[in-house]
Amino acid sequence: MMKKILVVLLGIVAHNLFSQNYSQYVNPFIGTGGHGHTFPGAIVPFGMVQLSPDTRVDGSWDGCSGYHYSDSVIYGFSHTHLNGTGVSDYGDIMLMPTIGNPSLDSKQYSSKFSHKNEKASAGFYAVTLDKNNIDVRLTTTKRVGYHEYTFNKAGNANIILDLNHRDKLLEGEVKIIDNKTIEVFRRSEAWATNQYIYARIEFSKPMKISKEFLSGEKIEGISEGKKKVSFYGTKLALAFSTQVKKGEKILVKVSISPTGYEGAAKNMLAEGKSNDFEAIKKQAVADWDKELSKIEVKSSDKDKLTVFYTAMYHVFTQPNINMDVDGKYRGRDNKFYMAKGFDYYSVFSLWDTFRGAHPLMSLIERKRTADFINTFIKQYEQGGKLPVWELASNETECMIGYHAVSVIADAMAKGITGFDYEKAFEASKHSAMLDIFGLNAYKQNNYIAIDDEHESVSKTVEYAYDDWCIAQMAKILGKKENYQYFMKRSQNWKNLYNPKNGFMQPRKNGNWYEPFEPREVNNNYTEGNSWHYSYSVQQDIPGLIAAHGGKEKFEQFIDAIFAAPDKTTGREQVDITGLMGQYAQGNEPSHHIAYLYNYVGKPEKTDAKIKYILDNYYKNAPDGLIGNEDCGQMSAWYILSTMGIYAVTPGLPEWQTTKPYFDEVKIHLEDGTTRTITKSTSKDELKKLGFENAKTFKDFKYDELTASPVIAAARIFDLNTKVEITGLDPADKIYYMTMDEDDANVRKTFIPYKGPFTITKTTQVSAYAERNGDKSSVTVANFNRRPNNWDITVNATANPQYTASGKLSLIDGITGDVNWRKGEWLGYQGQTFEAIIDMKSPQQFTKLSSTYLQDSKAWILMPKKVEYFASMNGKDFVLLKTVDNTVDPKDETIQTKDFSTEILPTEARYIKVKAYHFGKLPEWHLGAGGDAYIFIDEISVK
Template sequence: MINRRELLAGSAIGMAAAAAIPAVARTKTPRRTVPNLFVGTGGTGHTYPGATRPFGMVQLSPDTGVERWETCSGYHQGDGSILGFSHTHLSGTGIGDMLDVLVVPGRGAVKLIPGSVEAPDKGYRQRFSNEEAQPGYYRVLLQNGVAAELTVGERIGWHRYTFPSGGGHLLIDLSHLVLDKSDNPPLIRNAMMATLADGTLIGRRQVFRWAKGRWIQFALQLSRAPDRVTFYGDGDEVQPDGATAVAGQRLKAVLHYDDAGASPLLVRCAVSAVDDDGARANLAAEATHWDFDSVCREAAASWAAPLDSVRVTGGSEDQRVLMTTALYHAQLAPTLVSDVDGRYPGLDGETHRVPAGGAAYSTYSLWDTYRALHPLLTLIAPERVKSLIDDMIRQTAQSPYGPLVWPLQGKETATMIGWHGVVPLAEAQAKGIEADYAAAWPAIRRRSFDFDAPDKDNSKGRDLYDRLGYVPADKWWESVSRTQEYAYDDWASSRLGAAIGQKNDAARLTRRSGNWRNVIDGTIGFARPRFADGSWWTPYDPVQLGHMPKPWWRDYTEANGWQATFLNQHDVYGLIEHMGGDAKFEAKLDALFNAPSTLPDNAPPDISGLVGQYAHGNEPDQHAAYLYAYVGAPWKTQAMVRRLCTEMYKNDPDGIIGNDDCGQMSAWYVFSALGLYPVDPVEAVYVLGSPLFERAEVALGKGRALVIEAPGNRPDTPYVAGVEWNGQRRDKSWIPHAELVKGGTLRFTMSAKPNRAFGHALASRPPSNGRQPG
């Protein structure tokens, strides 16, 4: 927990000259800093250090644990031993899954059980040293003397194992998965492994962990044929000599080499979420040689443009490393799920095929990523966003539940609440990404208005929300957050509907997007549970998470009354008015950041990174520091954002204050370190904050560039004295996406003292809900 300290102090404004656009060519381009792939692998960042390509299907990485929340990604920096190397991982999530097809290089007697972190020598775990990770490459020296190297193609994991002289083996553990001990009922079904005539090892399993019933298939080839293969069935029962296949639930295979150290042993393994043919086709398409080093070079090259999308000078070395690392983490997911032939598992249980040139994706952590990750990609990777939006439209139309929630490997997990898949669609449309948005509208409309349509836990209480104007706390859990988040999805849907000509639906959704008011008690200025008869929960304590003890669930989603009070992103001026005007709202924000940092015993670990009751380690109020701009006090935004950038992120394994959540925490850092943030992505404007660096160059696509300058910027100059856009003084505390995306120079004059005049006038404040204040 971060110790609170006084920060909200004074300000001053002054304008400085900014270089016009032609000056960009005359300025030396900043060098790219190498990212630190171990940031977030400690603490509760839940990242992994292994090899992958941007948005790639394969994430080949070491696993150190499967049974603790800290190892949701399969890896935790402090564990001290490695189980092996598996091909699929989730980056920064708060729930674990994947870890498919574990490869364990071993020597001596074969061990079939993994052992524990506390006693690694009792299993096939290995202590390790000399660990190194770079984009597209990972290596480590295991205690048994094997040097392991990993790299990747789009759909293939490549391993290179250099054994000491003598014998050795590879264990393929198809029973390896997250929360291995909770195998009741079985978390793995319909598993199979077999060797084909050409020596290819194929296999499959169906997993019922988080994405219930997802399939994974693999096809694995070796640079040298093993001297013999031993299969193990359920209960590690050894199969007869000469067996070429095994079926069951918990399967393993051991590939024996009498002289494993004769030359490096290479493994190339393709995966598919569709079928065996998909895995074999993916392997055939990419595996045309055995040149590990060339694949490694290609993998590194695949990261050049994504990591060059933002280059910075100034700040500290650690801050520059954090910027590049955040760019890396922000471009890991969503992950490719369509095979080389275009087939992918649909959310309707059917196999679909993308159009030529298209792609399908998985791992949409939308409750988190709609806020900053998708807006960041819209800015720095518009071509990728076009691919993602086309895919989201197709999958929205195919899903029986409509707008995407948290799809993983062809299964809608429906994790978290709301149907936030509408937000990136509305944002992309508002920012000029061309797509067939109308194709998604029937599914969006069904989720919005058809209360008999199938749902999951994410959309409970929609009928009451529509009829009463809120979700009652005595009818459904997490009722306060549901009301607010349903209202935001209504807002996004209304904007999208209006853009495609659905005016009546859009008008109804616009009206309903104001339902947030019905769970904000203006008399006390807090988000508060409300019952079906209209009464409020009493006695009320904003630190508490719910009004009833277990087994009843909370009234807020990973938040309490303090944090939920500022959840509103789309109608900030309505919220300000509802809470009594500018002065009261500003005082309430001050109170949020200065309240005692205490939480009840039943608070989830996600509520982390506390500054007062503001929780930076979780998403619901990550925009809250920027709300000061809406009451004409952007100097307080500048002070707090600078503090969050410097205290919540470190160039260290424990360097992300909470789960990175598929890049959302990292995207927040990228935006905020640049000096701007999309409070409401659908509004298509950025609120200005406090840049960390003296200069940043942002590649916008199509040869356009955004230059952000803050000459002489230092740790003791968090305040903005003035702003210029392309050489013209700008008094506003915000800038529209439509202007920024054209390219140009945004120049900040920084100061050690606040300028309370900058952004104070009503006309200088950001728009919200399509209107200015006053």
């Protein structure tokens, strides 16, 4: 027995000796330039504290993390930061050391700095503040940030605490406990609309308040025989000061908590007792070495080692522990709970991370994966649904899908235990059965159309993948009916697959949406275009290959994305970067595409593309990431791909493979075993790496989905229009029914479709396809005979993204939905809108109106005023009425307004409408200086 113990101990010692100091390769500056959106400050793996300098306070896109390498001014050092996101938040509990007369104006207390005097490594950050020659060093534990300020000049030293830093302060409080201790509360609004954070701050020497700024109240009193002061307000900043000698150091410790002052005090007691900065720094390095050594890479190229281990560092930066040391956490319902038997986390960027970061964790972080899923289950129980993009106990509803189900299905398929499978399935099914974000139409029609919801293509294909994930859970749990239901739903992508061109194409009013350009970035896709989403059938690649007509055709289609022109059209989308043709390594929807060559028997093409990306798009430099890091996904792709594996289909206990990049990789799994990968490791070994013993479960039979037919005709017509109905499979039989405006039931039952037919009235056409006894959902299309024979001339140029059905849609009697992303509005940027309606003959009227939309956040503002003119000859116009705007441009409610006016009976042939655009966006707007849009839909004359 003794001998056996000795062997085990030797194994542990040998591993530790071999694995120490991988943190030496971490370069936290990778991704802080370009569009990486990372931060360089101190953090330990999955820590609650991210203690980092802030060089951006404006909420700009490239300043999402609070820091950008191109900047030269530091405003202070705050304790929470986001790693590589596309929206700004965090930057809580900001401290800044200065010397001399204290100022609470950020322009005064900020300081220039130079990258020459800046250092960052795993768990450590240091910089010299040029303005006052102060050396700052930062390190951290999970919940406590450690600051060391060295004042290189004697004088009045200040530490500024500014609670107004970065996001909007809803309420703040500072309690003076004694001359070395304060407590801080900050509730703020940004991406997370209601974020709570508490802090306990301990100075190493007595400090006194030398300056204060607040819009609120200052409360002084006696408590426990001591004088107590509290500050409370929606604007709050304080300066704490003391005299220092030249070279004197002040140490500051800050513990944070999501629950309260008591939690911050407990966290300080557990992790903030040390006054030895070096010892804490050393422990942070040890924490990183432990995590980083889970994958050991051999390479003679130090830059490649740096890129690899910094990628590991970025993956392990989040999700973040979000409970106090005793397990207390703030639930999604804002109530307090105790985590029992698991750790509670926050920051789940699931649209990004389900693809690579979570599959990587399922290999080397199995226990933590169970904790993430236990967190999901608690969020379902306490907040009503699984997280989509959860941040600080807030659901941001950012991005699309319900991808928590992917993480759960992947864990179950790979045999990860430690969470309640039944409860996880219940929560997953609940997410899929809601009626939000187009899901109601998706469930009823088996796809989402433009008419139902914006980003309809992306939502349809991603919901279908998530449904497949739920089906895999049902299979593991032996739930046959649920499996069959969700497997059928997982085929809903077939309703948007256009067999004529091989693309996922949006549908509108029963037809394909035209004009169609697969490179166009528009509101039918999420951060992408049809190229990016036409391969997003991760759950059924063989089915997608069959739809294309076989492996050879599908190989040509994969070739085509890489050969396409490398420019997108339509809306400018900052996230689409790293283009190889239309393949975009800088954004997640492309991340699996190069691996699809494996499915058509061309693994050498996968190998070539992956190697090119690894060689060219990941560098040891501030701009070394080709796109947003996105909470570890960009880096996880690199880590997995260098090991020769990638999860095209999370939820399957297997990897797609490519040629390993490094000479040797050792992966240390939680069960104590090690897997070694070399360039000669077989693809069969790689395919099941880490999941060699995953169980297989019996498949149940399920029905194939019959796709819904397409109904084509002129949506608005003059006298008549021809209606044509087409099935998406040649074997489909089509049945249809029509109802027109005069006779509610022209055809009361569905009849077989024999060929095109003509309609002469406003008519609704319904149709379904049938194949092998299985019926599709019913396609419904409405075709409107024009209510008039008027003509309209528009003297303004609509943005190509916002043209509705053309200029006639301004006078077709159909008004746009408040969800303008569905495409019913005409949008004009930076222009005054002018239109002249020709009613063809003189008409008498008493009322004029035109309808506009406001979505201030999206730059769409009401016109300043609308003028109505009349004319008999189309040249000489008389002003009839001016209608002024009454909607506040700061009102962020998405709303429509009818600028209508009653006039005395007037006769004219021509009506002119002139709507004056708002102009440049003002300083208070995030898009300050940009041109506002006018959105108009319906003009009426009565």
